[in-house]
Amino acid sequence: MDKKLMDILACPACKSTLTELKDTEELLCSACRLAYPVRDDIPVMLVEQARRLSSDQLDELVK
Numbered sequence: 001m002d003k004k005l006m007d008i009l010a011c012p013a014c015k016s017t018l019t020e021l022k023d024t025e026e027l028l029c030s031a032c033r034l035a036y037p038v039r040d041d042i043p044v045m046l047v048e049q050a051r052r053l054s055s056d057q058l059d060e061l062v063k
Contacts, residue, residue, distance in 0.1 A: 001027075001043070012045050013032050016029050016030070025037065025039075027043050027045075028058075029050075030062065033054075033058050037051070
């Protein structure tokens with residue numbers, strides 16, 4: 001994902017910064033435990049489309 005785009009994107013739910021997960025093609029908000037999908041290099045920044053993560057899943061992804 002483009003560095004400039006990552007610099008301006010924020011979680012729509014809490015406005016926290018996002019982390020790119022290349023393995024799953026998602027953008028992760030650790031604060032909300034939401035993973036936003038990236039489809040065809042376009043981030044889908046809709047809370048309704050985000051995947052909710054358990055604490056264990058979050059821990060596994062941020063290792």
